[in-house]
Amino acid sequence: xxxxxxxxxxxxxxxxxxxxxxxxxxxxxxxxxxxxxxxxxxxxxxxxxxxxxxxxxxxxxxxxxxxxxxxxxxxxxxxxxxxxxxxxxxxxxxxxxxxxxxxxxxxxxxxxxxxxxxxxxxxxxxxxxxxxxxxxxxxxxxxxxxxxxxxxxxxxxxxxxxxxxxxxxxxxxxxxxxxxxxxxxxxxxxxxxxxxxxxxxxxxxxxxxxxxxxxxxxxxxxxxxxxxxxxxxxxxxxxxxxxxxxxxxxxxxxxxxxxxxxxxxxxxxxxxxxxxxxxxxxxxxxxxxxxxxxxxxxxxxxxxxxxxxxxxxxxxxxxxxx
Ligand code: HSE
Numbered sequence: 230x231x232x233x234x235x236x237x238x239x240x241x242x243x244x245x246x247x248x249x250x251x252x253x254x255x256x257x258x259x260x261x262x263x264x265x266x267x268x269x270x271x272x273x274x275x276x277x278x279x280x281x282x283x284x285x286x287x288x289x290x291x292x293x294x295x296x297x298x299x300x301x302x303x304x305x306x307x308x309x310x311x312x313x314x315x316x317x318x319x320x321x322x323x324x325x326x327x328x329x330x331x332x333x334x335x336x337x338x339x340x341x342x343x344x345x346x347x348x349x350x351x352x353x354x355x356x357x358x359x360x361x362x363x364x365x366x367x368x369x370x371x372x373x374x375x376x377x378x379x380x381x382x383x384x385x386x387x388x389x390x391x392x393x394x395x396x397x398x399x400x401x402x403x404x405x406x407x408x409x410x411x412x413x414x415x416x417x418x419x420x421x422x423x424x425x426x427x428x429x430x431x432x433x434x435x436x437x438x439x440x441x442x443x444x445x446x447x448x449x450x451x452x453x454x455x456x457x458x459x460x461x462x463x464x465x466x467x468x469x470x471x472x473x474x475x476x477x478x479x480x481x482x483x484x485x486x487x488x489x490x491x492x493x494x495x496x497x498x499x500x501x502x503x504x505x506x507x508x509x510x511x512x513x514x515x516x517x518x519x520x521x522x523x524x525x526x527x528x529x530x531x532x533x534x535x536x537x538x539x540x541x542x543x544x545x546x547x548x549x550x551x
């Protein structure tokens with residue numbers, strides 16, 4: 230029996246949202262696509278320049294993660310035809326590795342008739358990433374509140390407020406999560422722990438009740454951002470002043486270096502905020518790309534291209550990515 234090709238669309242994500250270190254995530258409407266099919270000989274095509282250097286043999290992350298699904302489901306498909314295209318910048322704090330993991334899990338699972346449950350995919354993804362924030366958002370969409378205790382991840386998804394917009398400033402340099410976690414202390418004070426749990430709790434309450442004005446008070450952090458600021462010149466100024474330029478709240482996106490502001494879609498100060506972010510970074514000699522995004526209500530989705538449909542490269546070049 231021939232197996233269908235699957236096409237996966239998976240959103241980028243931002244993690245932490247300031248105080249929710251390793252526990253809050255939000256999916257963003259910036260996407261990666263993966264085509265996957267069982268074949269006779271493995272071929273892995275990475276479309277576009279930004280994935281230069283990523284392996285195209287069986288050490289490729291997508292291939293390896295797909296094999297984990299097959300192993301857990303008790304099936305064998307050692308040869309795969311994989312193509313991937315991504316609009317998500319790599320190593321910038323927008324969840325590119327989480328999106329690849331979720332895309333591979335969901336694609337491989339769809340290929341075998343969804344033998345694993347969504348919860349099983351979430352558990353595998355969290356074990357791989359070691360925190361559930363980015364993977365939860367890419368899998369479920371919306372805003373995800375989650376923990377991982379080393380054994381199991383638990384999560385609740387919140388619907389993002391329809392008036393929430395996101396402006397990100399993506400610096401033109403990469404910062405590995407490993408490096409950005411390496412600057413954090415092993416121990417924190419009770420005062421900082423209480424600061425974060427109160428702010429994170431209030432942020433979740435604000436986001437789930439649509440109390441957008443409370444975000445500016447809640448989106449503050451004492452656990453990771455103060456330490457990571459040394460790695461991103463201009464970050465402290467942006468964290469301190471973005472709300473004076475029209476942001477509802479501001480945070481480092483994941484492990485950085487991208488800075489993320491939440492904005493009321495009805496604001497008339499969007500241009501001012503964008504200039505503020507760009508110019509603050511530029512004063513430190515850092516070029517940054519700004520992007521206006523929305524929360525993605527949908528997590529990973531699967532479609533089944535017919536035999537005669539365009540392959541991923543031709544489809545991407547067609548320009549309509551839906
Ligand atoms: N919560 C993680 C961190 C996200 O801030 O290190 C990056 O993977």
